[in-house]
Structure formats: C-alpha cells, structure tokens
Amino acid sequence: MASATQVKTYLAHWFQLGKKLLWNNGEAELLPQQVIQGDRFSPQFEACWQKIMSVDGKDCYIEGHRETIEELLSSNWDINKCARCDMPVPMIEIGIQPLDCACSDLDNWPNSELPAPRSPVNNYVQLHNIQKRLKSK
Ligand SMILES: [Zn+2]
Numbered sequence: 001m002a003s004a005t006q007v008k009t010y011l012a013h014w015f016q017l018g019k020k021l022l023w024n025n026g027e028a029e030l031l032p033q034q035v036i037q038g039d040r041f042s043p044q045f046e047a048c049w050q051k052i053m054s055v056d057g058k059d060c061y062i063e064g065h066r067e068t069i070e071e072l073l074s075s076n077w078d079i080n081k082c083a084r085c086d087m088p089v090p091m092i093e094i095g096i097q098p099l100d101c102a103c104s105d106l107d108n109w110p111n112s113e114l115p116a117p118r119s120p121v122n123n124y125v126q127l128h129n130i131q132k133r134l135k136s137k
Pocket residue numbers: 082083084085086087101102103104
C-alpha cells in the first residue's frame with residue numbers, strides 16, 4: 001500500500017515533468033508552477049494536494065496514467081520506480097501488472113541533461129544519489 005507521502009512524492013515528480021493532474025475526471029487541470037520550495041513542498045503544491053484530498057483522490061489522475069489517486073491510496077497499489085526512467089510509477093500488488101509507464105509518451109525523456117525531478121522529503125538519499133553519480137563518472 002502506498003502511503004500519502006509516497007503518493008505526494010509521486011505527484012511532485014510528475015508535476016516537475018509538466019504532467020497535469022486531471023481533477024474529477026478532468027473538470028479541473030492542476031499543475032502547480034512551483035512544486036518544491038527549499039526543502040519542502042511549495043504552498044501551490046500543498047493547495048493542489050488539499051484539493052485532491054477534498055474528494056479523497058476520487059477520479060483524480062495524472063494525465064497518461066490510468067490509476068486514480070484514490071486507487072493509489074488503497075491497499076492494492078504500491079509506488080515503485082519505473083525500470084526505464086526511475087520515475088515513481090504505480091505498481092499493483094495483486095493481479096496483472098500494467099506494462100506502460102507514462103514516461104513512454106514523453107519524447108525527451110529519460111534525459112540525463114535535464115535536472116531530474118526531485119523530492120524535498122529525503123535530503124540524505126538525494127545526497128547519497130549525487131555522491132553515487134559523481135563516483136560513477
Ligand atoms: Zn518510466
């Protein structure tokens with residue numbers, strides 16, 4: 001089961017790639033201009049999250065994804081890394097795994113020249129990843 005923090009991180013990553021969230025089956029399109037502010041989520045992002053939570057994530061999904069936020073917060077789903085691009089993607093815990101990641105419709109992705117979407121939550125992991133990247137050069 002994905003925690004609310006994992007789902008927020010998932011949203012934050014896709015927002016940083018310019019993917020919109022279709023709220024209530026597309027009645028509204030949410031895409032905060034700023035997702036991260038310093039070491040935390042921006043107020044715009046938090047406002048989006050509140051709006052999503054006001055309907056419990058029902059019929060809210062990232063464009064190109066079929067899973068709703070409500071589903072991701074249910075016990076059948078987990079969030080894992082896409083094998084192709086390391087973005088957080090929904091993984092079903094039971095049943096048939098959907099094969100496509102929403103990254104497949106981004107032509108300029110994966111792109112190592114662009115700053116990778118990041119999460120404000122765990123600075124230690126980020127630092128660790130940067131170290132790893134530097135070492136592998
Ligand atoms: Zn991917």
